[in-house]
Amino acid sequence: GDSVTQMEGPVTLSEEAFLTINCTYTATGYPSLFWYVQYPGEGLQLLLKATKADDKGSNKGFEATYRKETTSFHLEKGSVQVSDSAVYFCALSDSNNNDMRFGAGTRLTVKP
Amino acid sequence: NAGVMQNPRHLVRRRGQEARLRCSPMKGHSHVYWYRQLPEEGLKFMVYLQKENIIDESGMPKERFSAEFPKEGPSILRIQQVVRGDSAAYFCASSQARQGGGTDTQYFGPGTRLTVL
Numbered sequence: 178g179d180s181v182t183q184m185e186g187p188v189t190l191s192e193e194a195f196l197t198i199n200c201t202y203t204a205t206g207y208p209s210l211f212w213y214v215q216y217p218g219e220g221l222q223l224l225l226k227a228t229k230a231d232d233k234g235s236n237k238g239f240e241a242t243y244r245k246e247t248t249s250f251h252l253e254k255g256s257v258q259v260s261d262s263a264v265y266f267c268a269l270s271d272s273n274n275n276d277m278r279f280g281a282g283t284r285l286t287v288k289p
Numbered sequence: 290n291a292g293v294m295q296n297p298r299h300l301v302r303r304r305g306q307e308a309r310l311r312c313s314p315m316k317g318h319s320h321v322y323w324y325r326q327l328p329e330e331g332l333k334f335m336v337y338l339q340k341e342n343i344i345d346e347s348g349m350p351k352e353r354f355s356a357e358f359p360k361e362g363p364s365i366l367r368i369q370q371v372v373r374g375d376s377a378a379y380f381c382a383s384s385q386a387r388q389g390g391g392t393d394t395q396y397f398g399p400g401t402r403l404t405v406l
Binding site for chain 1: 293295322324330331332334337344345347348380382393394395396397398399400
């Protein structure tokens with residue numbers, strides 16, 4: 178069945194460092210891909226999405242490109258801030274399923 | 290446009306009691322999903338509902354758990370005779386359309402954190 182595998186954490190970076198969180202997926206159809214962010218004690222917020230191959234989602238300095246050939250949707254940010262500290266979830270939705278499939282989450286801590 | 294609302298945000302129950310979690314979807318959304326998140330884990334799908342219909346409950350435990358989304362009012366996730374293992378964060382999400390369409394993005398509520406003593 179459809180699934181998402183993302184880079185295990187935790188990830189600790191210094192402020193202004195470059196961030197990459199890897200995400201790969203397995204799907205039988207043509208899924209939409211998402212990154213959600215969860216701040217401590219809160220729910221998931223949609224960070225960005227891409228609905229077809231070669232689409233690039235971007236928001237708040239974060240970017241991810243839907244790569245069908247490598248079945249990947251890696252999250253990147255050129256210069257992280259302390260306020261980016263959170264747990265990041267990669268997810269997919271597919272017309273073959275009723276639910277959204279989530280990766281296990283990657284905890285990011287950014288130190289000043 | 291208000292987001293997905295869930296209440297209560299925190300719920301404490303003793304073993305054997307009932308827990309009732311409420312979710313009001315975003316305005317204009319008729320698809321509701323419930324997920325459970327255990328500490329330090331990702332979200333696990335429980336159930337998908339539309340108004341007055343359970344579409345997919347493949348992720349729901351067979352006993353003690355039930356869900357509804359009545360014609361009027363919020364969606365309810367009910368857990369009867371709670372046990373310590375039910376302690377988790379329960380998230381509700383809503384979407385405008387079923388997955389696969391262009392408006393299938395799920396928007397999440399803040400969650401209800403259930404603690405069973």
